[in-house]
Amino acid sequence: MAQYQVYENLSPNSKKVYPYLIDVQATILNDLETRIVIPLATKEKFGKGIVKNLNPIIKINKKDYVLLTQQMAGIPCNQIGSSVCDCLSIRQDVLSAIDFLITGI
Numbered sequence: 001m002a003q004y005q006v007y008e009n010l011s012p013n014s015k016k017v018y019p020y021l022i023d024v025q026a027t028i029l030n031d032l033e034t035r036i037v038i039p040l041a042t043k044e045k046f047g048k049g050i051v052k053n054l055n056p057i058i059k060i061n062k063k064d065y066v067l068l069t070q071q072m073a074g075i076p077c078n079q080i081g082s083s084v085c086d087c088l089s090i091r092q093d094v095l096s097a098i099d100f101l102i103t104g105i
Contacts, residue, residue, distance in 0.1 A: 001035055001080060003027045004088050006060060008081030009039070017041060020065060021080060022058075022087055024072070024094060034074040038094070040065040053100040056093040060085060069097040 001007070005023050009015040018039035025036040043050075043057060043064040050057075056067045061084075087094065099105070 001025075001027070001030060001077065002083075002086075004091055004094070005086050006040070006058070006084045007037075008084060009079070010081045011075070011079045014039070017045065018068070018071075020060060020084060021075075022067065022094065023080070024098065034076055035080060036072060036074050037080070038072045038097075039068050041068055042066075054097050056090055056097055058087050058090055067094065067097060069094075069101050072098070072101070 001023050003023055003026055007021050007023060009018050009021050018041055020040040021037040022040065023035050023037055040058065043066050046066045050066055054069050057064050058067065059065070
């Protein structure tokens with residue numbers, strides 16, 4: 001698995017609401033059995049609660065998805081499916097959202 005890749009969410013409990021996950025964990029730590037991910041929800045399902053600095057938007061297959069940085073979590077690798085695309089183009093936005101979540105700045 002690679003950092004800043006978008007993957008399918010295989011969890012039967014959450015994949016309907018969060019169909020995709022962004023892997024934000026350093027690739028050098030691939031030997032761990034878990035990955036730190038940020039879930040994605042469609043912008044239309046997320047509603048009006050988007051916080052600009054916390055919830056960047058990414059387009060996947062011509063549809064807007066919101067990064068739910070505040071729901072970042074470690075999950076088992078077996079709940080992460082196939083790679084859909086990379087999000088290197090918004091790498092700085094992702095890092096800024098994580099920093100905002102932790103520092104509030």
